Structures are given as structure tokens and as C-alpha cells.
Amino acid sequence: MTPWRSERLNPPNPLQGSNGVAFGPDGRLYVAQFLAGRISAVDPATGDIEIVVPADGPVQSPDDLAFGADGSMYIADLVPGRVWRRGPEGEFSLVSDEVKVPNGITCVGDRLFVNEMRMNGRLLELFPGGGDPVVLTDGLAFGNAMQRGPDGCLYYPHMVSRQVWRIPPDGGVPESVAEDVHDPVAVRFDQGGVLHVLSRGPEGIVTRVDLHGSGSRSLVTSGVTGLDNAAFDAENRMFVSSFASGGITELHPDGRTRTLVPRGLDGPYGVTIDLGGTVYAADHYRVARPEHPAGDGSGDVATEILRPFCHGITADGGLLHTTSQYGTVQTYDPADASTRLRATGLDRPLGIAARSDGTLVVAETGAGRVLAVDASDTVTVLAEGLEHPVDVALDAAGRCYVSDDRLGAVLRVDDGEPVVLTDGLGAPQGLAVHGDALFTVDTGHRRLWSVSLTTGESRVAAEDLAVGPPRATAPAPALFAHGVPGLAPPFAGLAAAPDGSLLLSADAEGTVLRLTPDA
Numbered sequence: 001m002t003p004w005r006s007e008r009l010n011p012p013n014p015l016q017g018s019n020g021v022a023f024g025p026d027g028r029l030y031v032a033q034f035l036a037g038r039i040s041a042v043d044p045a046t047g048d049i050e051i052v053v054p055a056d057g058p059v060q061s062p063d064d065l066a067f068g069a070d071g072s073m074y075i076a077d078l079v080p081g082r083v084w085r086r087g088p089e090g091e092f093s094l095v096s097d098e099v100k101v102p103n104g105i106t107c108v109g110d111r112l113f114v115n116e117m118r119m120n121g122r123l124l125e126l127f128p129g130g131g132d133p134v135v136l137t138d139g140l141a142f143g144n145a146m147q148r149g150p151d152g153c154l155y156y157p158h159m160v161s162r163q164v165w166r167i168p169p170d171g172g173v174p175e176s177v178a179e180d181v182h183d184p185v186a187v188r189f190d191q192g193g194v195l196h197v198l199s200r201g202p203e204g205i206v207t208r209v210d211l212h213g214s215g216s217r218s219l220v221t222s223g224v225t226g227l228d229n230a231a232f233d234a235e236n237r238m239f240v241s242s243f244a245s246g247g248i249t250e251l252h253p254d255g256r257t258r259t260l261v262p263r264g265l266d267g268p269y270g271v272t273i274d275l276g277g278t279v280y281a282a283d284h285y286r287v288a289r290p291e292h293p294a295g296d297g298s299g300d301v302a303t304e305i306l307r308p309f310c311h312g313i314t315a316d317g318g319l320l321h322t323t324s325q326y327g328t329v330q331t332y333d334p335a336d337a338s339t340r341l342r343a344t345g346l347d348r349p350l351g352i353a354a355r356s357d358g359t360l361v362v363a364e365t366g367a368g369r370v371l372a373v374d375a376s377d378t379v380t381v382l383a384e385g386l387e388h389p390v391d392v393a394l395d396a397a398g399r400c401y402v403s404d405d406r407l408g409a410v411l412r413v414d415d416g417e418p419v420v421l422t423d424g425l426g427a428p429q430g431l432a433v434h435g436d437a438l439f440t441v442d443t444g445h446r447r448l449w450s451v452s453l454t455t456g457e458s459r460v461a462a463e464d465l466a467v468g469p470p471r472a473t474a475p476a477p478a479l480f481a482h483g484v485p486g487l488a489p490p491f492a493g494l495a496a497a498p499d500g501s502l503l504l505s506a507d508a509e510g511t512v513l514r515l516t517p518d519a
Helices: none
Strands: 004-008 021-023 029-033 038-042 049-053 062-067 073-077 082-086 092-096 102-108 111-116 119-126 134-141 154-158 163-167 175-178 184-189 195-199 205-209 217-221 227-232 238-242 248-251 257-261 271-273 279-282 284-293 301-310 312-316 319-324 328-333 338-343 349-354 360-364 369-373 379-383 389-394 400-404 409-414 417-422 428-434 437-442 447-452 458-462 494-496 502-506 511-517
Touching (some): 021 227, 102 154, 111 134, 134 154, 134 163, 154 184, 163 184, 175 195, 195 227, 205 227, 271 502, 279 301, 279 312, 279 319, 301 319, 312 349, 312 360, 349 389, 428 502
Parallel strands (some): 428 494
Antiparallel strands (some): 029 038, 062 073, 073 082, 082 092, 111 119, 195 205, 227 238, 238 248, 349 360, 360 369, 400 409, 428 437, 437 447, 447 458, 494 502
């Protein structure tokens, strides 16, 4: 076996996605990690991290959390529509499975409230000791992180309509308190009762609203792309999370930041390299440039564009073509930041490659097909009847190869028929061709396979790669929940660089690796 050198293009991400945050009774900051399916506790003094709710437990997709008066942790498990109680001793009990897309969650003494992240969502009171949920109000335009204000009311955002509303915890008529707020995703009050509204946009804007006087506003730009939530400690220090890049950042009132937990890649999923040598990673919520630091000391990498939801990617000249497992194919032009929709309504499109004439070749994983999207955006079927096609790659002659991680094989499409090139590869996902060799990543055994395009002979080229098999929870989290995007399965992408090295999405640690064969 020829040894391959491995080099990280970016540091590992300690928190691959950070969402709801709340200080626990022990003084640590607890972080819900929606994509990773776990909850971690962060020491605010040292940044040390402990996983307290692992991904192989009953919780699938924790998006927010709150602590009750007795120290119990309450968890909004978004995709399956469950709200959990984790007792002070670590035991779990189901509070409710009647909430659709639960997200914002908060405790008022020993009372528990949760809202729904969907159109016409509800805000409900739940009863951990038993009893039917009580609906306080409905009509939410995508609810999210909420909190009790100094006046005793519950404050919550309408993400779509860009508003902040409030309602008494015993019910009543909801009242709008702020209109035209910048992409609101969370509302939080500091120790002095000042309302802070976090923006989910690329600039990381926080809007402070004076509720006690004129209603005036002031903006702070944090630079943290994709803010998700915030918590204030006893000293009124503000700590923010990011759905787009993870990490925990202390945000000062004047906009200065201090990194407590470094940020980085949430996945990554697909990876590609353009003719100029720039590496791009499809990172679920964004397209990122792993070799380029964000420049703010956060450990994060540069964001090319904030793009929910991005999974497959290939560079073609000056363009980037992307897929989303939620059904779309798009083309992005970095030169003018324009986006063109190429196909929609597909069933989990994932791997993507570009022919020399600009035609896109796409693995439609959910439908078991390989598709072509031409210059006029006409979609045609190149092959069908595959079990679970994940990625596609083209050789110098334009022949198409497909990886199937359930069949454990790489297939070649010959005149519309998939023909096995080689099998016994475990769970092959990412594909890349360089010269007469095809490479694929076996996520089941964490190996890189090299396959001769001439003979079909395969051999293990590298082992112990930082790629992760799908999480152990069964059944697998749903791709959609009540029409809202749920959890997209992971994908370990692979790309060939002109110098013969390979670029690998090491999704088990949140990096892109450059693999180079020793001379």
C-alpha cells in the first residue's frame, strides 16, 4: 500500500454546529448541537467541552434547551417533534410528542413553554408532570428562541415576518413589540432587562431594543455568520452560538468578540477545487473556503456565501454548481454573487459533476437515478434502478461513474445501464478520478480505495480516515418534518486536485484533508 500524507486545510471543529444555549445550575454553558445530534457543556472560564447528551441516545436533533427550577434540562428535539426532560441525575422522560417542529423553549419557574418553527406555528405550555398541552397562541411565522421579559411576558420572534411579539404566560392577546427586525432568530434579555434580537444573516447583527422608553434601536455587528442563540451569565457577559459554523463567542456591547470555543466547518459535505486552486466545501448552511481563515482569530474559515442547504459541489470554470438534499440544483457565480436555479423537486440530489460542455451530472440518491441537467436546464435521466447512488465522477473520456453506499460498489454507466466496476467497498461515498485511477471513500471502514479504470482492480490506499458512519440512532432522522427541512444525512465528499492530491471532507472532525501520495 502506497503511503499517503494527510494535511488538514483547517483546524477541527470542537462544536460542529451550535444552536440553543443556556447556563446550567453548575455554571457551565450547555449547547444544543442540531446537526451533530448531541448536547455539550462548555466551561465559560476555560472553554473545555464535555459531551453530556451523546448522539446515540433518545434525542435526535436538539435545537434548543432550557433549565427548570429543579435543575432539569428540557430539550426541543426538532425533527421527530418531541420535547424531553433530562433529570438532574441524567434520566430521560418524554414530556410531549404533540409539538410540530419544536424549537424555542423556555422555563418560567417550574412552568415550561415551547413554540413551533413553522408557518402558523403555535406557542404552547407543556406539563412535565402530565396533562394536555395548552395553546397560548398560534399564527407564528416560524417561531424560535424565546424568553420571559422583565414585564413577565414571553417574547418570541416571527422569523419570516421579521417581527418580535410578546404574550402573557397565562395567555391573552399577543402584541407586536418590534417590526422590520433584521432576520430575527432569537430574542434574549440581559441582566438589566435590555432586549437583544439576534440575526441569522451573514453579518452577525444583534439589535438592541429600548422597550422602556422611546423604542429606539442600536445595532452591533459581531461578524459571526449565522447567529443562532445567546445566553448572559451572572456578570452580564453575552455568549453567542452559530448554526453555520459552531463555536461559542463572547460578544461585548461595543461589538468586540472573544473566542471561547473556536468555530469551523459544520460538516463538511461535498468538496471541490477550481482552476485557480481555491478549495470550496459545501457545509450544509454555507459554501466555505477551508484554506482561508476568517481573519478574526475565531478558528473559522471564510464563508463564500451563506446558503442553506448545500451538500454537493463542483467547480466548473469560474462557476460553482451545488446540490441540496432538499431537492434543488443551483449554479453560483462568485464573480457577481449571482445564483441560478437549475432544477427543483428532485429526490435527494447529492453528488454532482460537470461535463466539458457544461452539462451537469447529478446523483439523485432518493430516486435511485443519475440525471443530466443541460445548458437550458432540461433534466434527463442517464440511468435508473440504482439502489442508493451517492456521488458521480467523470473520466477524461466523459464516462460516468457512480458510488452506491448500500450496494458497496462503484458502477459505470454504459449506454444508460449501470454496470459494476468493482464491489466489496463497504460504504463508498465520495468519488474522484485522476488519470487512470478512480478513488472512493468508504465511510463504513474509514478507508480510501483506489480502483483501476482499466482492470477494475481495487486496493486500499489509505486507512483510519476521519470520516464518520451515519449516527447510530434508529430510525434515521427524517429529511423533512411537517414541510420544514429536517436532518440531511452526512456525505464524505472527495475531489481530485490537478497535482494528483485528493481533497477529502473529513466530516468526523469538521475538516478538509489534503491526501498526497508519497513519492
